[in-house]
Amino acid sequence: GIYNNVFSTLNLCNVADEYKVKHLLLISSDKAVRPTNIMGASKRIAELIFQAFSSNSNFTKYCIVRFGNVLGSSGSVVPKFYKQISDGGPVTITHPEIKRYFMTITEASLLVIQSLSLSKGGDILLLDMGNPIKIKDLAIKMIKLSGLTLKDKKNRSGDIEIIYSGLRPGEKLYEELLIDAKAEKTSHPKIYRACEKSFQKKVLFKKLKALESSINDNDLKEFLIVLKEIVPEWENSYLN
Numbered sequence: 001g002i003y004n005n006v007f008s009t010l011n012l013c014n015v016a017d018e019y020k021v022k023h024l025l026l027i028s029s030d031k032a033v034r035p036t037n038i039m040g041a042s043k044r045i046a047e048l049i050f051q052a053f054s055s056n057s058n059f060t061k062y063c064i065v066r067f068g069n070v071l072g073s074s075g076s077v078v079p080k081f082y083k084q085i086s087d088g089g090p091v092t093i094t095h096p097e098i099k100r101y102f103m104t105i106t107e108a109s110l111l112v113i114q115s116l117s118l119s120k121g122g123d124i125l126l127l128d129m130g131n132p133i134k135i136k137d138l139a140i141k142m143i144k145l146s147g148l149t150l151k152d153k154k155n156r157s158g159d160i161e162i163i164y165s166g167l168r169p170g171e172k173l174y175e176e177l178l179i180d181a182k183a184e185k186t187s188h189p190k191i192y193r194a195c196e197k198s199f200q201k202k203v204l205f206k207k208l209k210a211l212e213s214s215i216n217d218n219d220l221k222e223f224l225i226v227l228k229e230i231v232p233e234w235e236n237s238y239l240n
Helices: 002-018 038-054 077-086 105-118 134-145 200-216 221-229
Strands: 023-030 061-067 069-071 092-094 102-104 124-127 161-164 191-194
Touching: 002 023, 002 038, 023 038, 023 105, 038 061, 038 200, 038 221, 061 105, 069 105, 077 092, 077 134, 092 134, 105 124, 105 191, 105 221, 134 161, 191 200, 200 221
Parallel strands: 023 061, 061 124, 069 102, 092 161
Antiparallel strands: 124 191
16 A cells, blocks of 8 residues: 555656656545545655655646545445445445545546646645535435335335444544645635645655665564654554
């Protein structure tokens, strides 16, 4: 996960810098905000890499766009729910109170493209995703839209039951879009700007080198320590 999201990002930035690419855009995630797992932490480091390159670039605009879930994408719960419903259930959800932000593929794509023209470089642009919705409510709506009924304590003869499997390690009940910065308005009503803390390029590269060495040495403890240094807001349960 770290090699894919961190060092691949570093490689792309190096190539963009070498060949003076005009724009390079990072699709980040709300999971980068106060991450509770390795994936979220890796996305936050990818943001930091873009910010570090941006501070030293005269040619490339390094743009970061951070947003939540996209309905119907490969990682969305929607295809999973459709399959579970078509198979006769049950629909599985980790927790009855879990909430997520959602937007459509079309809306997300258009806003990401528009973000390129608004970015100053190194800033983090946030897409207005409206209010988060309960995954449970989404599942119930999909069951009803399929022409079926919810099977629960009130309706034991219903068609589809919802089962709660429990939160997975590192899974949040709700996601956030800001770490500690305030969102500023841009000229687009659905795009906001956040100026999060960053590292100087030299300092960050030193830490990334230590991170890579710990991976190559298969030193899990050192890896977790360095990762925590780079992303101090990471809720690291592994070292406890």
